[in-house]
Amino acid sequence: MSFIYNKNDARCMWCKRTKNPHPDFNFETIPIKVFKSKKGRKIELCFSCYEHETKAIDEDIDFEEKLDKKFELLKLLNL
Ligand SMILES: [Zn+2]
Numbered sequence: 001m002s003f004i005y006n007k008n009d010a011r012c013m014w015c016k017r018t019k020n021p022h023p024d025f026n027f028e029t030i031p032i033k034v035f036k037s038k039k040g041r042k043i044e045l046c047f048s049c050y051e052h053e054t055k056a057i058d059e060d061i062d063f064e065e066k067l068d069k070k071f072e073l074l075k076l077l078n079l
Pocket of ligand 1: 013014015016045046047048
């Protein structure tokens with residue numbers, strides 16, 4: 001699993017963090033990875049959110065579909 005380090009405009013779309021949480025990398029942006037949702041959205045997630053999503057994965061719904069559901073929920077809540 002390769003994450004993108006030091007992407008200038010890196011921002012996790014779930015937790016909204018932009019800074020690397022590790023104290024040794026204070027001045028770096030958060031490492032993110034871009035996932036493609038089932039509906040073709042580009043979803044940028046940090047490592048901890050990605051871990052959380054894959055750990056909580058439901059057998060009836062695949063990861064790509066889950067990204068859309070969460071994205072739509074966040075939009076609905078205006079977050
Ligand atoms: Zn995150």
